[in-house]
Amino acid sequence: MTTLLNNFRPDPELDLLLERVVDVPRDLVWAAWTMPEHLVKWFAPVPFTTTECEIDLRAGGIFRTVLRSPDGDEFSNTGCYLEVQENERLVWTSLLWPGYRPASPRPALAFTAVISLESNGQGTKYSALAMHGDTTSRESHAEQGFHEGWGTALDQLVALFGPPGRPDM
Amino acid sequence: MTTLLNNFRPDPELDLLLERVVDVPRDLVWAAWTMPEHLVKWFAPVPFTTTECEIDLRAGGIFRTVLRSPDGDEFSNTGCYLEVQENERLVWTSLLWPGYRPASPRPALAFTAVISLESNGQGTKYSALAMHGDTTSRESHAEQGFHEGWGTALDQLVALFGPPGRPDM
Numbered sequence: 001m002t003t004l005l006n007n008f009r010p011d012p013e014l015d016l017l018l019e020r021v022v023d024v025p026r027d028l029v030w031a032a033w034t035m036p037e038h039l040v041k042w043f044a045p046v047p048f049t050t051t052e053c054e055i056d057l058r059a060g061g062i063f064r065t066v067l068r069s070p071d072g073d074e075f076s077n078t079g080c081y082l083e084v085q086e087n088e089r090l091v092w093t094s095l096l097w098p099g100y101r102p103a104s105p106r107p108a109l110a111f112t113a114v115i116s117l118e119s120n121g122q123g124t125k126y127s128a129l130a131m132h133g134d135t136t137s138r139e140s141h142a143e144q145g146f147h148e149g150w151g152t153a154l155d156q157l158v159a160l161f162g163p164p165g166r167p168d169m
Numbered sequence: 170m171t172t173l174l175n176n177f178r179p180d181p182e183l184d185l186l187l188e189r190v191v192d193v194p195r196d197l198v199w200a201a202w203t204m205p206e207h208l209v210k211w212f213a214p215v216p217f218t219t220t221e222c223e224i225d226l227r228a229g230g231i232f233r234t235v236l237r238s239p240d241g242d243e244f245s246n247t248g249c250y251l252e253v254q255e256n257e258r259l260v261w262t263s264l265l266w267p268g269y270r271p272a273s274p275r276p277a278l279a280f281t282a283v284i285s286l287e288s289n290g291q292g293t294k295y296s297a298l299a300m301h302g303d304t305t306s307r308e309s310h311a312e313q314g315f316h317e318g319w320g321t322a323l324d325q326l327v328a329l330f331g332p333p334g335r336p337d338m
Contacts, residue, residue, distance in 0.1 A: 008268055059228070059252065082251065082269050083228065095264045095271055097302070099177055100251055100281040102264055104302030112269040133266070133273030 008114050014138050016146045018128040026117045026124045028161045030087045042160050045152035062098040090115040110137055177283050183307050185315045187297040195286045195293045197330045199256045211329050214321035231267040259284040279306055
């Protein structure tokens with residue numbers, strides 16, 4: 001599946017990568033990632049919930065979510081989209097705020113994410129790459145449960161949008 | 170000249186802005202900023218020199234320069250382009266490396282730069298915006314001589330590309 005990432009070369013020492021073929025059409029995966037009313041239903045791995053989502057779907061636009069823990073603690077994440085290629089690739093970073101302004105304070109988790117989609121029959125080759133600047137950030141992200149968290153969220157996306165739950169769009 | 174910046178709203182408390190009308194056609198200002206063989210001739214304010222320049226002119230591409238002081242100290246700057254709109258707007262950040270990877274270590278000067286160009290008769294309305302995440306970064310950039318440095322560099326660009334020095338392109 002390396003062709004998916006094209007210009008993005010994952011570095012095993014710095015990056016985290018989740019790849020899977022899912023039984024959800026590519027345009028539905030894209031909708032799940034880019035429409036707040038869909039995203040809030042699957043984005044937070046249970047038992048967390050997504051209580052807010054703001055999306056301005058263009059390079060330089062905001063991508064903000066608020067996740068709530070079962071104890072009621074809220075975690076706000078504000079990032080900036082860098083590339084928006086419909087049904088193909090979505091890139092954002094936690095290091096910048098909308099309009100590309102440097103985030104302040106520096107985010108606890110400094111990473112750039114690349115979601116890449118490719119049609120695979122009726123389904124989609126799905127790739128989620130988290131790029132870091134150093135091994136410490138990578139390990140911190142891994143310890144916070146990148147694979148479990150992003151994997152569970154993807155399970156939730158599939159449960160929502162895969163057959164037989166697939167909604168009319 | 171606020172229309173130049175459009176999607177970018179300078180924040181007086183966080184940003185630094187250099188605006189000027191120069192007697193250089195817009196396409197030559199663009200060439201000066203985007204072709205290494207031109208950039209090395211004007212980019213470093215005297216008495217500094219630009220000893221290296223690497224440009225991959227696309228969103229996600231590298232923008233790297235090495236500046237040398239009169240004492241021979243070298244300062245390497247590696248950034249990543251975010252927007253490349255020929256003859257109109259060039260955006261890059263020091264917070265990311267090529268391919269949008271988070272820079273590591275965090276750069277001493279964390280900023281995103283926006284160069285905006287607009288035709289003005291035979292010349293160009295020129296705007297250089299440096300956006301920061303906090304006042305400390307802004308002040309540090311100002312103390313390092315943003316206005317003098319970028320102003321002197323622009324003088325050098327004009328001396329090279331304005332009449333009568335204007336080369337055939």
